[in-house]
Amino acid sequence: MVCDVCKTNQATVFLTQIIDGKMQKVNLCEACSKEKGVTDPLSFALIDLLPGLGAETEVEQGAPVQRCPACGFSQADFKKTGRLGCPVCYDTFAEGLGGLLKAMHRRTTHTGKIPARLKRSMEFGARVKQLKTDLDKAVSEENYEAAAQLRDQLRELEKAK
Helix, strand or coil: CECCCCCCCECCEEEEEEECCEEEEEEECHHHHHHCCCCCCCCCCHHHCCCCCCCCCHHHHCCCCCECCCCCCEHHHHHHHCCCCCHHHHHHCHHHHHHHHHHHHCCCCCCCCCCHHHHHHHHHHHHHHHHHHHHHHHHHCCCHHHHHHHHHHHHHHHHHC
16 A cells, blocks of 8 residues: 555555544555654644645634643644643633534533542532522522521531531
């Protein structure tokens, strides 16, 4: 099989990547694989090799390039690799991150399994938060009987904890 990049050498590296349910395959010779950075699979994105499928950069779109002040990562780098450079990137790119994550993973919240103990803790926290919200609302509406009942429910929950 011939290398997809140089079209001359015999391919020795065979890559497959699935993006949005579509499988793309790239066959590379030893020299082209090293040139494209395939030696480090964590930093390599097959999408960079596939014409017309690469991530557009902000420069191509005409927008100014925003970079993380801590690591220098740009939003184009994130689109290419699917990874952020550091924890500060989450704050730096927070505005557009939700849409990008939703496009990549179909959701922006975890929907898989969680340990039973953590689930109980999360449900407890949600219940306490809801009761406090209801209590604040009852007080603001001057519904003191309901507020007293909610306060008692909160105390019972805190004792049961």
